[in-house]
Amino acid sequence: MVPLQQSPQILTSDSFLAHLHKVAHAVEEVLETLLPPPTSRLHEAMRYSVLGGGKRLRSFLVWESCQLFNVPLQETLHTAAAIEFIQAYSLVHDDLPSMDNANFRRGKPSCHKTFGEATAILVGDALIPLAFQTLVSLNTSADIRLTLIENLSRTIGSDGLVAGQMRDLGQEKSCHTEQDLRDLQRLKTGLFFAFASESGAILGKASSQERDALREYGFLFGQAFQMIDDLLDGCGSQEAIGKPIHQDASKLTFFSLLGPDLLYKKTEATLEEAIAALSLFQGRASLLKDAALYALTRKR
Helix, strand or coil: CCCHHHCCCHHHCHHHHHHHHHHHHHHHHHHHHHCCCCCCHHHHHHHHHHCCCCCCHHHHHHHHHHHCCCCCHHHHHHHHHHHHHHHHHHHHHHCCCCCCCCCEECCEECHHHHHCHHHHHHHHHHHHHHHHHHHHCCCCCHHHHHHHHHHHHHHHCCCCHHHHHHHHCCCCCCCCCHHHHHHHHHHHHHHHHHHHHHHHHHHCCCCHHHHHHHHHHHHHHHHHHHHHHHHHHHHCCHHHHCCCCCCCCCCCCHHHHHCHHHHHHHHHHHHHHHHHHHHHHCCCCHHHHHHHHHHCCCCC
16 A cells, blocks of 8 residues: 555645535535524524534545435435534533533634533533434435434444543543553544444445445544544644643543654554555545545644
8 A cells, every 4th residue: 555645645635625625614504504593592502512613524524425325415414414413512521621621622712611611511412412303304214314323322322432531531441551542532533433434325225345344444534533633732733723732631642652753653554544444445435535645634
């Protein structure tokens, strides 16, 4: 395999970035329509937390996996929106003083800094059912809707995202080794990216081999994404990434364990594995490959 640093530099090409922005804009428009109007403080806080931020990379993985199987636009965008609601909930709760205690997110004050801790907790509580309502309303078969709901429930539940949050807080098994960190990030990040990538295959009634390939790609992409997050927390800048740095200085992270140079090399190797998982599609998943290359351009 050609090393990523020797690959064509679509990483910052106008065409890829334009496509990424196009998908983000389309998803943002759908989020606007699915969120309740800002007629109450709770609804205002929900919109504040969901809208106007982030590259929407999980949505991009949904979009591109759906494109492989000609999934209708409405089902594509609404599934992406459901994932963004879950992502927003997790960030709002992660930022709370009892969790990571972060005062900024996506370049603006965190939800609890703007609306108070109690409201922030309720925002997260409200976004979870809204995500499932969105999946229930998809214009597809009951079997497909049920599969998406079951898989998302498992991904974010007590054996998935929430388990990862508990471990990250030191409330369960502590991290001491690189494998411990990989296990933690599988729960907190990898499984969610895997669900986003696989969702298009579920909606498109793909084969089990195609579903497995996209799930593996998403899982590895998510693992690399977290590695880059650790790198940015260790040696990035708040201005570049839109949130405080050194938030994890007291924890064992990929950055503190491996150092910047080795971490970057391992991130690159993980993304190469993700790209290899797409070989089944014989070039039809080129934009998913581009997304992996793009991940390396996040500012150090």
